[in-house]
Amino acid sequence: MVEIPRPLTTERLILRHFSTDDLDDYYRYQSLPETARYLYGEARSYAQCMDRIARYVQEPFNEPGHWATFAVQLKSAPGLVGEMALKWNEGGKPEGPKPERFGEIGWTLAPEAQGHGYATEAARAVLDLAMNQLDFYRVEARLDARNTASAAICERLGMLFEGVLRNNMYLKGEWTSEAIYAVVRDQQPHLGPGIT
Numbered sequence: 478m479v480e481i482p483r484p485l486t487t488e489r490l491i492l493r494h495f496s497t498d499d500l501d502d503y504y505r506y507q508s509l510p511e512t513a514r515y516l517y518g519e520a521r522s523y524a525q526c527m528d529r530i531a532r533y534v535q536e537p538f539n540e541p542g543h544w545a546t547f548a549v550q551l552k553s554a555p556g557l558v559g560e561m562a563l564k565w566n567e568g569g570k571p572e573g574p575k576p577e578r579f580g581e582i583g584w585t586l587a588p589e590a591q592g593h594g595y596a597t598e599a600a601r602a603v604l605d606l607a608m609n610q611l612d613f614y615r616v617e618a619r620l621d622a623r624n625t626a627s628a629a630i631c632e633r634l635g636m637l638f639e640g641v642l643r644n645n646m647y648l649k650g651e652w653t654s655e656a657i658y659a660v661v662r663d664q665q666p667h668l669g670p671g672i673t
């Protein structure tokens with residue numbers, strides 16, 4: 478059993494457990510085509526959002542395949558402004574004194590919360606958690622190569638660009654290329670302050 482300390486706090490944010498009270502805020506941004514544009518799935522219906530929230534409220538984080546999803550809230554106001562996710566992927570080696578976990582990070586903000594650096598601030602805290610507290614060996618971000626806002630977050634965090642998988646996915650009616658950024662233990666420039 479891996480304990481995820483929650484809430485995580487940063488200078489301006491609280492990264493906490495999701496609650497069923499988050500449903501309307503979550504639906505407001507997850508139902509927008511602009512939110513889904515570079516995500517793997519389509520904009521979500523209310524029923525799909527209910528389903529997601531129900532999952533996030535009680536997700537375990539014990540083994541590869543599991544997710545830790547954080548509701549992002551401003552310290553200055555109640556409610557949900559976005560989400561951060563850390564996925565534990567298959568890979569790494571289980572033997573040895575340190576777990577060699579391998580993961581993936583992702584982020585979404587409501588449109589009105591964008592443009593303030595909140596996603597970067599939240600992502601820095603989740604990376605800090607993964608690399609420095611949960612002993613992940615490698616955490617990567619995979620994004621639609623056209624998603625410049627997401628790539629800018631990776632760059633601000635100091636994640637290293639590893640390349641583009643050209644037309645490796647057929648999404649929303651077209652071939653789409655995936656860009657990969659990653660942090661790797663012992664091969665990482667300074668990530669900057671994360672959790673406060």
Ligand SMILES: CC(C)(COP(=O)(O)OP(=O)(O)OC[C@H]1O[C@@H](n2cnc3c(N)ncnc32)[C@H](O)[C@@H]1OP(=O)(O)O)[C@@H](O)C(=O)NCCC(=O)NCCS
Pocket residue numbers: 511512513515516583584585586587590591592593594595596597598619620621624626627629630
């Ligand atoms: C990806 C996404 C989270 C990026 O949002 P964002 O607001 O651009 O990212 P941040 O919160 O880190 O904010 C960065 C912006 O705030 C500005 N900013 C303002 N104050 C800032 C501060 N104190 N610190 C850092 N940046 C600040 C930055 O200059 C930057 O703006 P710019 O792009 O015009 O230069 C958002 O576009 C989104 O949710 N998209 C839909 C879902 C999605 O595609 N997710 C990614 C899947 S891989």
